[in-house]
Amino acid sequence: MNKDVRLLEDESIDDLQLKNLFLIQKKSGFRFGVDAVLLSNFANIKNKHRVIDLCSGTGIVPFLLYGKYNPKEVIGIEIQDDMVEMAKRSSKYNELEKIVKFERGDLKDISFLNKLGKFDALTVNPPYKLNNSGIINPDDKLAIARHEILCTLEDVIKASRKLLKDNGRMYIVHRPERLIDIFELMRKYKIEPKRVQMIQPNIKKAPNIVLIEGQRDGGAYLKWESPLYIYNEDGSYTKELNKIYGREV
Incomplete structure (x- = not known):
């Protein structure tokens, strides 16, 4: 690892407990949660794959994908400049700059998407909440991560169609109450839902997370x-x- 990478006063560097990988995060504010861990575990990535992660934040999913599957290349896309800069420092710290890369870009920018090329697999942990309150500060980092302020679910799925190779796979984590919206938009952009897993807090509580795999131009089978x-x-x-977190074999 590159110990010359600087940390800001409000940052920490956290051991991911996976292949000696570390991630720079804010000490307070947006920090990765179980959603990112579940998404990286749900994705079916091969070592020959070129992978892209949308709404990448500080880069947690690309590092987990690299640690679990050793793909040829992982590119994280994020619109917030400070998040991208932080993710790039994590990549430098882990000495993975040639494999785990980060770009600042807007998923609604078609010319930007065209420059990225095509990918075998795509992961995304998008903002979950509809931005319909009218009172959210658009400069609030946590709000941008959680609400559809700078991109909508449709923007994410439309961009996924553009970025995936023929028969490429999309993996998304979201909330169960948005499941119909997700299925409708995936079919609108010809990404066929292929696999679904519900995540429940415990056996007595209703699901609060859903994982979905889709295939670009795939046949109908769920x-x-x-x-x-x-x-x-x-x-x-x-x-x-515990197995997903690597605490048990």
């Missing part, structure tokens, strides 16, 4: 995976979640 539970009834993490 597989439902068994649900994944985060917590046991006593509040401890389930064996399945």
